[in-house]
Amino acid sequence: MDTRTGEEAPPKPTDLVGWREAIAADRLKVFRLEALVAAFQDLGNRDTQVQHALAKHLTDAILHMLRKHVGTNHPNEGWDIIHRTHHQVFTALLNPKSADGRGLRVAFGPRVLFRVKDAIAAEQRERRTSDDAPPKKKLTPGDQKDIGEEYSIDIDASVEPTEPDEEFAVLDDPNKTPPRPIPQEDPLSDEMRDVDEKINVEGILDCVRNPDKRMAFHLFMDGVPYKSKKKNVESIAQALGISEKTAREWVKEVRQLLAEHEGVKHLRKMRVGARS
Amino acid sequence: MSDQIKTADRDEVLFAFHQECERPSAEKIVEWVKRFPQFAEDIRAHAAVAWDWATQTVDLEVKVDESMAARAYSEALNIIYAAETSTETAKTVTQSRTFQQMQAAVGKETYQLAREMDVGRGVLADLFNGWMLPPIRNRLVDGLVSLLGTTRKEINSALELALNSPRLEHAKSTRTPVVEARPCDDIIRDSNMSPERKHYWLEED
Numbered sequence: 280m281d282t283r284t285g286e287e288a289p290p291k292p293t294d295l296v297g298w299r300e301a302i303a304a305d306r307l308k309v310f311r312l313e314a315l316v317a318a319f320q321d322l323g324n325r326d327t328q329v330q331h332a333l334a335k336h337l338t339d340a341i342l343h344m345l346r347k348h349v350g351t352n353h354p355n356e357g358w359d360i361i362h363r364t365h366h367q368v369f370t371a372l373l374n375p376k377s378a379d380g381r382g383l384r385v386a387f388g389p390r391v392l393f394r395v396k397d398a399i400a401a402e403q404r405e406r407r408t409s410d411d412a413p414p415k416k417k418l419t420p421g422d423q424k425d426i427g428e429e430y431s432i433d434i435d436a437s438v439e440p441t442e443p444d445e446e447f448a449v450l451d452d453p454n455k456t457p458p459r460p461i462p463q464e465d466p467l468s469d470e471m472r473d474v475d476e477k478i479n480v481e482g483i484l485d486c487v488r489n490p491d492k493r494m495a496f497h498l499f500m501d502g503v504p505y506k507s508k509k510k511n512v513e514s515i516a517q518a519l520g521i522s523e524k525t526a527r528e529w530v531k532e533v534r535q536l537l538a539e540h541e542g543v544k545h546l547r548k549m550r551v552g553a554r555s
Numbered sequence: 556m557s558d559q560i561k562t563a564d565r566d567e568v569l570f571a572f573h574q575e576c577e578r579p580s581a582e583k584i585v586e587w588v589k590r591f592p593q594f595a596e597d598i599r600a601h602a603a604v605a606w607d608w609a610t611q612t613v614d615l616e617v618k619v620d621e622s623m624a625a626r627a628y629s630e631a632l633n634i635i636y637a638a639e640t641s642t643e644t645a646k647t648v649t650q651s652r653t654f655q656q657m658q659a660a661v662g663k664e665t666y667q668l669a670r671e672m673d674v675g676r677g678v679l680a681d682l683f684n685g686w687m688l689p690p691i692r693n694r695l696v697d698g699l700v701s702l703l704g705t706t707r708k709e710i711n712s713a714l715e716l717a718l719n720s721p722r723l724e725h726a727k728s729t730r731t732p733v734v735e736a737r738p739c740d741d742i743i744r745d746s747n748m749s750p751e752r753k754h755y756w757l758e759e760d
Contacts, residue, residue, distance in 0.1 A: 324639060326701040334631045342619045342627050348608065358623060362630065369631050373638040378566060393570045396608070400600040484610070490603035497606045503581045513581035520588070520599060 289314035292321035295329065302332045312340055312387040320375040320384070337372065341365050344388065345395050352485045353402065360402060364395040403490045483540055487533050491519055495526055496533040505530075565594050569601050576602070578609040639706055651712035654683040657703040672698045674756055675746035681737070682714070685721030688738045689714060694758055695739070 289310040290297025298318050301307060307315060319333040345364055349357035368391055371379035382390045487493045498515045499505075506523040507514040515526040568591050576583045579602045588595045658664065665683060669676040674695070681687045682695070696710050703710075718736065743756050754760055 323704070324635075324700070324706065325704040327697065328701075330635065331632065334635060335628050338627045338631045339619070339624060342624055343617065346619050347613050347617045350611065361623075362627060365627050366630060366634065369634045373634060382570070389574065390570070393566075393573055396573060396601060396604045397566075397569065399604050400597070403603070404600060484607075490607065491599070494599075494603040494606045497610065498581055501580070511582070513585045515581065518581035518584040518599075518602070520595065 290318070292317035294318075295322055295325055298322065298329050298333070299326065302329060307332070307336045312337065313384055316372060316383045316387055319372060320380070334369075338365065338369070340387075341368055341391055344391055348392065349395060349399070350485070353399070360395065360398045364391070364398045367394055367398075406488075483537065484533075486536055486540055489529075491521075492529045492533055495519055495529040499530045565597060568594050569597055572598060572601060573605060576605060579605050651716060652705075652709060653716050654713045657705055657709070657713065658683075661703055663702070668699070668702055671702055673752065674698070675743075675748040675752075678742055678746050678748075678756070681742050682739075683717065685717030685719070686736050687714075687742055688718075688736050691739045692743070692756060692758055694756060 287306070287309045290301060292314070301310070315333055315337055319330065319337065322329060322333075324330050342361065342365060345361045346357075349360055351357055353360055368379070368383070371377050372383060374380045375384075379390055379394070484493055484496070487496065495515050498518060503518070504512070504514050505526045506516055514523070515521075515530070516523045519526065521529075568587075572579075572587050576587075579587075584599065584602045587598050591598065652660070658668070663671075665679050666676050669679050672679075678687075678695070682691065691710075691714065696707055699705070699710055700707055721736065740757060743753055746753065748756070
């Protein structure tokens with residue numbers, strides 16, 4: 280028994296008899312998955328029963344891990360992505376010299392999860408439409424006006440807008456490490472922040488189809504300014520590689536969507552009820 | 556830089572990005588994009604996924620549908636089969652090994668293999684010497700595949716080699732040595748194994 284992890288020490292990767300015994304005793308589940316990967320790769324098809332038992336256990340582990348993380352909001356409830364990722368991981372298992380093949384022996388979970396994140400990113404890229412792309416036209420006076428007006432979009436009509444350019448003013452000494460610019464002047468943001476955690480928990484942000492817009496909103500809620508001229512203070516625009524105007528439009532769009540979302544309305548009603 | 560190296564680099568950069576940034580701040584995203592501008596689009600796309608994951612709840616009690624698990628396992632077996640077929644093809648192209656070479660590779664004499672498989676030593680000896688005619692019982696082939704660390708295809712190649720150049724029995728004063736190859740089932744039936752073991756190896760159970 281490994282006293283550091285509480286897990287049993289597995290047989291050596293090449294110990295065929297040891298793995299046969301472990302399988303016969305139904306003990307695969309007490310070993311680290313990395314040990315199973317090493318045995319699967321090193322034993323190969325010396326014993327097909329052992330090979331298949333290890334394949335079954337690793338397959339179940341991969342599926343369980345992926346099902347926990349892949350939401351049912353993806354096409355075919357996420358199963359397409361899960362099966363694609365499983366296929367990719369299993370192919371890597373049979374190719375021990377590949378980067379993934381080596382990596383799975385060292386850190387099975389992180390490698391599998393990386394592969395599914397990559398699959399999700401690829402799927403999102405494929406689903407992207409021309410409407411999702413950041414606008415490329417130059418700013419016009421009308422656009423500038425729109426930016427100023429975005430603060431009239433509110434999930435709470437009673438909240439007064441603030442001046443946009445002061446919202447994330449960075450007032451610190453440039454010689455010091457800059458603290459996170461918290462948008463404390465914006466009561467709207469406070470309002471949103473109060474329900475932000477619940478928005479995430481309830482999966483309400485899934486209504487925002489574009490992942491870049493969701494990230495813009497996450498960064499906005501994290502207190503990141505739309506723009507920043509200060510050294511060492513990054514902005515939403517820089518992080519996403521978009522213009523400040525687009526950053527503002529995206530956040531505005533998300534806030535509009537959320538304001539109309541029944542789930543947010545319900546959360547806000549509960550919040551008001553809790554106050555009274 | 557070849558496409559393959561570029562893909563490997565990309566994967567390692569993105570993997571490291573996720574390891575360092577579970578909830579990537581704007582500073583981290585900009586920092587990584589500046590370090591690896593060639594992967595800027597991927598880094599941002601992965602940052603978006605990381606944010607979604609960092610803010611979502613994980614259902615710890617999730618259960619995987621049995622039919623989906625069965626489908627994935629079947630897929631895994633297909634991948635294994637495809638990989639073996641590919642390896643076998645490569646091996647066949649290079650050279651085929653004899654049974655004796657396979658034995659030498661695992662360092663096991665015939666009697667040791669017979670003991671591990673619980674099969675009559677004479678049965679294996681006849682097979683290895685080229686005195687056993689195909690078809691060979693699947694159970695026998697599977698046992699050898701496992702113990703010799705080989706494949707069915709290589710066993711078939713070795714059988715062909717053995718039949719083409721069988722070992723001669725010891726010379727006797729009364730007659731010249733001859734080779735009398737017999738069917739697999741006959742050899743099993745005529746062996747000194749118990750009736751139960753014969754039934755087993757004849758796959759009559």
